[in-house]
Structures are given as C-alpha cells and as structure tokens.
Amino acid sequence: MIKVLIVDDSKSVCELFKEMFNREDDFEVVGCAEDGASALRMVKDLAPDVVTMDVNLPDFDGFTVTRSIMEESPVPIVIVSAVYSSSDAELGFRLLDTGALSFHDKPALNSDDFYGQMAEIIMSARLMSEVRVVRRKGRLKKDNCIKISEDTAFEGLHNYPKEVICIGASTGGPQAVKAILMSLPVGFPAPIIVIQHMSSGFTAGMVNWLIDNTGHNIKIAEHGEIIRPGVVYFGPEEYHLEVSADRKVVLSESPAVNGIRPTVSALFDSVARNIGRLAVAVLLTGMGRDGADELLKIRRSGGHTIAQNRETSIVFGMPGEAVRIGAAVQVLPLEKIGPELVNHICGS
Template sequence: MIKVLIVDDSASVRTLFAEMFKREDDFEVVGCAEDGYSALRMVRDLKPDVVTMDVNLPDCDGFRVTRMIMEDNPVPIVIVSAIYRASDAEIGFRLIDTGALAFHNKPALKSENFEEQMQDIILSVRLMSEVRVVRRKTRFRREAINEKVVPDKVASRSESLTGKGKIVCIGASTGGPQAIKQILMSLPQGFPVPILIVQHMSDGFTKGMANWLKNHTGHDIRIASHDDELKPGVIYFAPEGVHTEISPKRRIVLTDAPNVNGIKPSASVLFNSVARNLGRSAVGVLLTGMGRDGADGLLEIRRNGGYTIAQDEESSIVFGMPGEAVKIGGAVSVLPLDSIGGELCRIFLGLLEDK
C-alpha cells in the first residue's frame, strides 16, 4: 500500500482528495493536514510514502514546509495547488527548487474534466511515491560542459550533423522541468541554434515555466507562436492545447490535430516534423517522463540522419519515454542528465570552433 499524506487548508478539498485516493486499491490515506506545522509533524510521525502539498497554507507557506520536509524527513512531494495566473504557476516551479518532484493544478469540482484531472494527479502521486529522494536538492551547476560522455555510444559529429540550419528539439514529461533547467543552465548565453521543447504538464503552467526558466537561466525563452521563424539562441516552448511542428522553411506550425499518444502537444509530432523537414541537421533529446510519447519520433530523427539522445535510467525520475526510445533503437546516445548539456555544447560549439 502507498501511504499518502494530504496537505491542504480547505477541509472540503482534504475530504474530496481522501475519498478519491481511498477508491484506489493501492493507496492508504494516513493523514490530512490543514497547515504547515501539522504537515511537518505528520510526516515525522506517520512516515508517508508521498505527500500532496498545497502552496497556500495558513501558518507556513508551501515553500518553507517543503524545504523543511526535505531537510529533515525527505519524502516525495507532489504540489497540488490552484493556478489562476502565470505568476501562480511560477510558484509551483519555485517549489521544484526546494525539493518537490511534480505539480498539478487543483481541479475544480464542477469542471467537466474533474475525473480525468484527478486521475492524472493520482497517477502522478503513484509514480512519485517510488522515487528515491535525498536530503535537500543540490544547486545545478554550469559544469556539464566538462562532464564525461558515455563512451562508444556517441556518433561522430561528421556522421550525425550536416547541412545548414541546425536545430535541437527536446521532449519531456514527469520530472522534465528539473531536467530542462539543468540542461539550459549548462548552455552558454546565445547558444548558436534554436531549441524547441515539448513539456507535458497541467493546463496553465507553460507560461509560468517559461518565466521561471528565463529568470533562472538568462536565456531568451518564449512560448512558440504560429509562423514564428526559428532564430539561433532562442528557446521555444510548445504552447498548451495544440501540436507544434516545424515546416521545411524552418517556421513554427501550430495545429489542432487530434491527440497523439494521448497527448497534445506531443513530442512525437514535433520530432516527426523535424525528422521529415530537417533530417541530418537535427538533434533530438528525450528526457524523463511516463508513457512513450516521443520515442517513435526520436527514432525517425535517427533514421533521417539526425543525432539522438535519451536520458539514462539512473538520472530519470521516470524512465518511460526515454526507456521506450532506447528499446526501439531510437537513441544514438544514452546519457546521464548532467552530461546532456555538455554534449550539446560539444556538438555545436565544437563545430563552430572547427570553422
């Protein structure tokens, strides 16, 4: 049984969440805390396997509570909080820095998607309960450029990238925000190629994530718009609710096509368009995440002469997406997270130095 502690200042929300988890055969609700200090005590005494945490608590905000839990009694924490504005979403990402693993927008009871949103939360809590956490999170360092690359799994630059108009495309899901942040922090300002990112997340978080990463990394980070021309040094995030593709003329195309792999935006859709239109000029990167989205697209990039990287199992919070890519032969390289940014620097900055 997965022992879950629910932390929320609303009695009705605590009751609702408790009922939803009790419906699941593999969950046991060991407690419900209405404030931060109760949460700290219950984590210490009840030793839950996972905690759902609200941000706004009456006595002690979610930042301090999360930080204190991770310092004293580390346990996987999933943030579930109401998001109304991009600034609210940024709060969720700030919690990533204190040790939280994932976050979700608190579903409205009267929403027509309530059951679906709750099932997403339950699945996330189930997955996060298996993650091994340690005391406090270490700061990301700009040292990935010096990290060792896994030997004999890396294609040569001459074989993997040719032609003009190079591009990096990244797909991620569960655990992606932390992974993306670490990669971007290892890249220099003005990185010489555009980067496109598909990150699966709850509605309302994408703009907040872009702002959070921009503030932390200093890169030019934008939400992609239809017909944007790709520019070197700019990082584009796929917007919510639509697929993002790249045209042969290196422009962004947003489409309202059906979900792919149950997801929209889909990393597979982006990767397939990149493989089709840019081929040997592309690098595809598939990071931590549940499911298989992006795996077949990564394989297509490789088949079309591009260079592909999958995050390794040890550094992935969930090895679903990169694991599927490895299984079907979609990854040229399988690298730990702290080596991926350095590998991108070697590929692109090395090419520039050779000229």
C-alpha cells in the same frame, strides 16, 4: 501499499482527496494535515511514501514546509494548488527548486474534468512515491547561471551552425529541461524547441521560471515565425508544433494523441522529414512512449539522437522506449546532456 499524506488548508478538500485516494487499491491515506506545523509533525510520525502539498497554508507557506521536509525528513512531494494565472503557475515551479517533484492544478469540484484531473494527480503520486529523494542541506539558494554573451561564448564561430535542437519531456521534465538549459551558455548558437507535457495554464509560468533561473531567451512559439539561434521555443498549449523545411513554426489544432497536445511525436516527425541530418533530438524523462518512434526516424534520417538514462530519469517511460527500439545514438545521464549538446554543436 503506498502511504500518502494529504496537506491542504481546506477540510473538505482533505476529505475529498482522502476519498479519491482510498478508492485506489494501492493507496492508504495515513493522514490529512490542514496546516504546515501539522504537516511537518505528521511526516516525521507517519513516514508517508508521498505527500500532496497545497501552497497556501494558514501558518507556513508551501515553500517553508516543503523546504523543511526536504531538509529534515525527505519524502517525495507533489504540489497540488489552485492556479488562476501564470504567476500562480510560476510559484508552483519555484517550489520544484525546494525539492518538490511535480506540480498540479487543484481540480475545481464543479469542473467537468474533475475526475480526469484527479486521475492525473493520483498517477503522479503513484509515480513519485517510487522516486528516491535525498536530504537537502541548508536553505536553498537561487541557482547560479554563468551568463555568457554570444560573442564571448562562441568566439571564432563566424557563422551559426545549421543544426536544430529539439527536446521532448513529460513527467519530471521541468527540472530536467532546467538542468540542461543551465548547462548551456547564454547565446547558444542553435535554436532549441521544447515540447513539455503540461496541464493547461502552466506553460507561461514555466517559461517565466526558466527565464529567471537560466537567463536564456525563452518564449512560447508563434505560428509562422522563423526559428533563430540563441532562442528557446516552447510549444504552446493546445497546439501541436511542427517545423517546416524553411524552418518556420507550424502550429495546428489537429486532434490530441492519447489526450496529449502538443505531442513530442508531432515535433520529432516534422524534424525528421524537414531537418534530417541537421537535427539533434533529446528525449527526456516521462511516462508513456511519446516521441520514441519519431526519435528513431530522426536517427534514420541521419540526425543525432539522445535519450536520458534510467538512473537520472524520474520516469523512464519515454526514454526507455527509445532505448528499447534503438532510437538513441547516445544514452546519457542528465548532467551530461547539456555538455554533449555544446560539444556536438560547437566542437571541432
């Protein structure tokens, strides 16, 4: 049985979440906290397996509570808070820096997709409850990033490499993508395209969060633009993203696949067809198998393929499927993926 603690300043939301979780055979709601002080006390006294955390609390903000929990009594934390703008979403991603594992928009009670959103939150709590978290020491500081100009970082490279890097991620992906970008020098001489499974309204916030933390030139991809070295492109919400043979972004509103749009599969498939041996594809942590078959296509077309290993994946679904079918040339821990990309693109 998974013991869950619900933290929200609204009593009605607490009761609703309690009802929804208690409908699941494998969950037990051990408590509902309506303020930060209660949350801190109940984490210690009730020893939950996972916590759902609102950002806005009457006494402490979500940062303070999450940070204190991770310093004193670490437990997997899933942020569930209302998102009205990209700045709200960015706030949620900043919470990942304090130790939270995932972030979800709080479903509106009158929303047509209330039950679908709640199902995502419950699934996330189920998955995160299995993650082993560690105690955070002291107050967390903003990540440092060594910013290196293109000329300094790649002195001697008179022409940009021709390779294109594509990355696919789902559950746990924001932290993983951030870690990779942090390990790449600014001005990295290859275009990077990222597909991150994301609830609607979050992509712009994630991009802003990554810009602040990594210093890279990051943007949401636009239809028809040519992908250029030194830029990190994110697939926009509600559009599949492909890359054409002349290295242009192609966006389409083709039907969602298993409820997902954009998909990693669409990007990887186009890269296998149009970029081939000059592709470098990375499949990161995530639930399901999106991108696994197409990663194999990239490998068969002569491209270099990497899957994140089990030990560093929050969910070893997508990379695990890739490993199972032999799609990955390399299976690497997260901390080695960035250096491998540098070595592959810039090595002799």
